[in-house]
Amino acid sequence: MSQAVSAHAPVVGSGWLGWKVISLLGKHRRTVAGLLALILVASGLDISVPFLTQRLIDQILHSFGTDRSGAVHILITAAVAIFLATASTRLLRSFYNYRLVLAASQAEDEVKNAAFANFLRLDAEYHGKVNTGEVVGALDRGGTAIYVVLNEILGQNLVPPLLVVIGVLTSLLMKNAWIALMVFTPLPAYVLAVSRLGGRMHKTEQQVSRAFENVTKESYDIASNVRAVKKFGRESQEGFTQRSLLQFARGKHHGAERLWAVVENVQSFIATAGRVGVIALGGYFVLTRRCTVGDYVLFIAMQDMVYGPISQLSIILPKLRRNLSRAERLFEILEAGAKVCDAPDAQPSPGVNRSVEFRDVYFKYAGSESWNLKSINFTVPAGSTVALIGPSGSGKSTLMNLMQRMYDPQSGSILIDGVDLRKITQQSLRDQIAVVPQEVELFSRSIIDNIGYGRDHIVLSDVEQAARMAHAHDFIQRCDNGYETQVGERGAKLSGGERQRIGIARAIMRDPKILILDEATSHLDNESERLIQVAMEKLTRGRTCFIIAHRLSTVRKADIVVVFNEGAIEAVGTHESLWESSPTYRKLHGLHIAERPRPQVTDGEPAPEPMLAAVGE
Numbered sequence: 001m002s003q004a005v006s007a008h009a010p011v012v013g014s015g016w017l018g019w020k021v022i023s024l025l026g027k028h029r030r031t032v033a034g035l036l037a038l039i040l041v042a043s044g045l046d047i048s049v050p051f052l053t054q055r056l057i058d059q060i061l062h063s064f065g066t067d068r069s070g071a072v073h074i075l076i077t078a079a080v081a082i083f084l085a086t087a088s089t090r091l092l093r094s095f096y097n098y099r100l101v102l103a104a105s106q107a108e109d110e111v112k113n114a115a116f117a118n119f120l121r122l123d124a125e126y127h128g129k130v131n132t133g134e135v136v137g138a139l140d141r142g143g144t145a146i147y148v149v150l151n152e153i154l155g156q157n158l159v160p161p162l163l164v165v166i167g168v169l170t171s172l173l174m175k176n177a178w179i180a181l182m183v184f185t186p187l188p189a190y191v192l193a194v195s196r197l198g199g200r201m202h203k204t205e206q207q208v209s210r211a212f213e214n215v216t217k218e219s220y221d222i223a224s225n226v227r228a229v230k231k232f233g234r235e236s237q238e239g240f241t242q243r244s245l246l247q248f249a250r251g252k253h254h255g256a257e258r259l260w261a262v263v264e265n266v267q268s269f270i271a272t273a274g275r276v277g278v279i280a281l282g283g284y285f286v287l288t289r290r291c292t293v294g295d296y297v298l299f300i301a302m303q304d305m306v307y308g309p310i311s312q313l314s315i316i317l318p319k320l321r322r323n324l325s326r327a328e329r330l331f332e333i334l335e336a337g338a339k340v341c342d343a344p345d346a347q348p349s350p351g352v353n354r355s356v357e358f359r360d361v362y363f364k365y366a367g368s369e370s371w372n373l374k375s376i377n378f379t380v381p382a383g384s385t386v387a388l389i390g391p392s393g394s395g396k397s398t399l400m401n402l403m404q405r406m407y408d409p410q411s412g413s414i415l416i417d418g419v420d421l422r423k424i425t426q427q428s429l430r431d432q433i434a435v436v437p438q439e440v441e442l443f444s445r446s447i448i449d450n451i452g453y454g455r456d457h458i459v460l461s462d463v464e465q466a467a468r469m470a471h472a473h474d475f476i477q478r479c480d481n482g483y484e485t486q487v488g489e490r491g492a493k494l495s496g497g498e499r500q501r502i503g504i505a506r507a508i509m510r511d512p513k514i515l516i517l518d519e520a521t522s523h524l525d526n527e528s529e530r531l532i533q534v535a536m537e538k539l540t541r542g543r544t545c546f547i548i549a550h551r552l553s554t555v556r557k558a559d560i561v562v563v564f565n566e567g568a569i570e571a572v573g574t575h576e577s578l579w580e581s582s583p584t585y586r587k588l589h590g591l592h593i594a595e596r597p598r599p600q601v602t603d604g605e606p607a608p609e610p611m612l613a614a615v616g617e
Contacts, residue, residue, distance in 0.1 A: 133220025142330025161309030390564030
């Protein structure tokens with residue numbers, strides 16, 4: 001259950017991941033195209049400022065000893081132009097960043113929703129391999145990471161500065177090829193250093209991401225089982241475990257930061273060498289009158305426009321790689337494929353008679369060497385009640401999972417009304433089935449939401465009717481907020497019997513054609529036990545029922561009893577016939593098989609129903 005999410009998809013390079021993230025803006029391509037055109041204009045205005053400054057300086061120096069009236073006019077014009085160009089650049093960049101934030105936020109929401117929807121569509125095999133805490137963390141951090149990556153790549157830290165760098169180098173080539181060469185020469189060394197360390201850095205960031213995901217996973221696991229922690233007095237031990245995991249993750253993070261400190265120093269050295277070269281060569285050109293003082297200022301300003309953004313890469317790249325590693329986890333969920341899916345020609349189930357047939361079914365879980373189910377053959381006529389009994393792990397619950405298409409058998413088939421389940425849409429199949437498990441799965445929502453779960457439209461009168469049939473209405477009315485009462489996480493505010501009756505009411509609300517009941521193995525109080533049994537009898541009337549049975553009365557009332565042993569069917573029959581023919585059946589009954597009156601307690605109420613020995617799955 002603790003297998004990482006990453007087991008379901010290969011690790012890919014950060015460059016490819018970057019393009020995948022950018023592709024999320026496909027729905028907003030017109031907006032992005034308009035914004036890129038806007039930023040091109042802003043970059044052009046940005047590049048014009050050093051040229052205007054160069055013209056201004058040269059004109060001032062040229063005006064000494066001459067008529068300055070014309071120079072003043074040029075000075076004012078250049079100053080106004082510089083102001084307008086700078087102000088326009090700032091306004092355009094602000095608008096660009098604002099619209100980009102909106103587009104990135106929408107892309108983040110879209111990919112998180114798509115990944116979560118795909119997570120829900122995935123089959124039980126996938127969900128059995130991943131850890132819920134890891135998935136929740138991957139969805140949360142991955143969505144935020146995508147937002148950050150889009151803002152870093154297309155925002156003010158990468159694409160706009162890159163456009164300026166390209167424009168500056170082009171302008172320098174046209175202005176002075178030697179200066180352009182001096183600016184350009186260190187760049188290959190810079191790119192080489194980044195690329196050589198980039199792959200190593202990406203792997204390091206993946207390790208950091210996995211380490212922190214493990215912290216989240218363990219935190220979620222401990223928080224989900226906090227009652228067990230307190231009951232066993234393990235607070236200090238679990239706190240130590242959490243601190244150890246966090247310390248390990250921090251160690252990985254510090255290692256990544258040390259590596260990037262090396263990268264940053266290399267980048268800084270290369271950039272400084274380029275700056276010194278331009279200053280020296282430009283100064284030499286001024287002294288030899290091969291360029292003006294204004295040109296010299298232009299070269300230095302443009303050099304800063306190149307090396308400023310490049311130096312920032314030492315900050316941007318680790319942030320990008322860190323967030324790309326987190327986004328990779330989200331893409332793994334988004335792109336994971338289900339093994340159980342609707343066939344292209346699948347049709348809705350007609351659900352006319354609701355007979356069920358298991359035809360030579362073989363199944364084993366992924367990684368299992370032996371068959372969990374083998375040679376399963378029996379037929380259940382419509383409206384019949386089937387009791388499934390057998391030792392723990394003999395395959396009863398597994399068979400019911402196959403009938404709901406949580407898994408598909410490796411061979412054989414399961415048919416409803418003569419139609420193979422694989423030719424029926426999963427939604428229409430599950431619309432016909434209701435399940436009441438031993439431990440009813442409740443959401444941290446209101447009682448009405450939990451009873452009505454599975455229905456698109458919840459009507460209070462329908463919920464109340466179902467609750468009355470399940471003998472839950474009275475205790476619900478005693479709650480402070482009635483049907484609006486919040487049940488707490490996993491129904492923690494309700495007793496075991498109350499949760500069972502909520503589960504029965506939920507099944508009644510679905511009005512299923514096929515019912516799967518897994519009887520609780522633990523004893524409830526006598527009144528809860530009685531009410532649940534009465535509610536169960538009402539629920540099973542007129543339906544095809546599969547009961548994973550743990551009570552003698554259930555087995556005796558069943559139309560068909562199927563005895564499982566080691567993944568195979570040992571016998572099929574009735575209580576009387578199996579008592580004579582099945583050793584496993586007699587063993588499961590144990591001392592309770594003898595016909596005798598149920599024992600009475602002191603207040604005259606019957607004691608809890610005798611349980612079958614060694615049963616439960």
